[in-house]
Amino acid sequence: xxxxxxxxxxxxxxxxxxxxxxxxxxxxxxxxxxxxxxxxxxxxxxxxxxxxxxxxxxxxxxxxxxxxxxxxxxxxxxxxxxxxxxxxxxxxxxxxxxxxxxxxxxxxxxxxxxxxxxxxxxxxxxxxxxxxxxxxxxxxxxxxxxxxxxxxxxxxxxxxxxxxxxxxxxxxxxxxxxxxxxxxxxxxxxx
Numbered sequence: 001x002x003x004x005x006x007x008x009x010x011x012x013x014x015x016x017x018x019x020x021x022x023x024x025x026x027x028x029x030x031x032x033x034x035x036x037x038x039x040x041x042x043x044x045x046x047x048x049x050x051x052x053x054x055x056x057x058x059x060x061x062x063x064x065x066x067x068x069x070x071x072x073x074x075x076x077x078x079x080x081x082x083x084x085x086x087x088x089x090x091x092x093x094x095x096x097x098x099x100x101x102x103x104x105x106x107x108x109x110x111x112x113x114x115x116x117x118x119x120x121x122x123x124x125x126x127x128x129x130x131x132x133x134x135x136x137x138x139x140x141x142x143x144x145x146x147x148x149x150x151x152x153x154x155x156x157x158x159x160x161x162x163x164x165x166x167x168x169x170x171x172x173x174x175x176x177x178x179x180x181x182x183x184x185x186x187x188x189x190x191x
Contacts, residue, residue, distance in 0.1 A: 003056030004157065005064040009083045010049055010075030011100045015145030018170075019073065020051035022149065026158055026166040027055035035062035047102070048079060072124075073152045075131075075145055076100050077116045084123055093124050094152040094190070096131040096144065127151055127190050134185045143175075143182035150186020160187060 006023060010016040020036055027034045032055040039050040052064045066085050072093040074080030080095040087093060097117060104110035113119075120126045129151045135144040146167070153163050164180055171179045 003054050003059050004071075005069045006053045006055075006071045006073065006156070007064055007069040007083060007086050008051045008053070008073045008075075009079040010145075011079065011102075012047055012049055014049070014075040016049040016051055016075060019145055019149050020053050022163075022166055022170050023053045023156075024055075025170060026162055027053065029166060030055075030158060030162065032056055033059045035059045037062035048082070050083065071152055071155050073148060075148055077120075078102065078113065080120055081113065081116050084120065087124055089124070091124060092127060092155045093120055094127045094129065094148060094155065095120060096148050097128050098132055098144075127155075129186060129189055131186065134189065135182060138178060138181050138185065140178060143178055146179050146182035147186040147189075150183040150188075151190035153183070153187055154190045163187075 008016050008020050017038060024034050024036045034055045037052040052062060054062060054064060064086060067088060069086045070088060070091050072083060072087045074095040076098050077095055080093055101112055105112045117128055129148050131144040131147040132141055134147045135141045163183060167179050167183055168176050
């Protein structure tokens with residue numbers, strides 16, 4: 001197998017790092033060579049957080065080059081647009097239809113772009129997930145990132161059972177059931 005390149009983007013506090021660790025643990029458990037790289041912007045201030053997960057028979061570098069990502073997982077739609085150039089032409093973007101204004105918008109120095117989802121769909125295969133609404137149906141918005149991950153899981157090489165097993169062994173014990181439910185919700189959305 002050639003290496004698979006997954007890029008996970010979001011805003012500080014959205015669970016980007018937990019998501020990359022789940023994926024990394026999954027790939028290691030499946031016997032792949034795995035490289036993770038975490039790039040923090042102003043994560044504590046609501047800035048961009050980018051993680052790369054590369055897995056395959058042998059992976060030399062942790063960084064995914066522009067135009068090389070197989071899957072772009074985005075927890076916020078502007079972040080999806082910002083990093084879309086990393087995605088291969090035949091790659092897939094899985095995007096949470098959610099808006100978080102960056103500091104430049106909050107301060108009035110810039111405006112939030114209109115029509116982001118439509119622009120994404122014109123450029124690449126795009127799976128849009130209303131993850132916050134799905135998570136709230138489960139009783140907590142905190143698991144929206146696992147809803148997005150569930151939707152993205154169908155575009156990677158692992159079985160649903162492998163994903164569930166890693167989620168069970170990675171998230172805090174008292175949150176296992178809600179995280180499994182969130183993953184299942186996302187998985188069903190991306191049929």
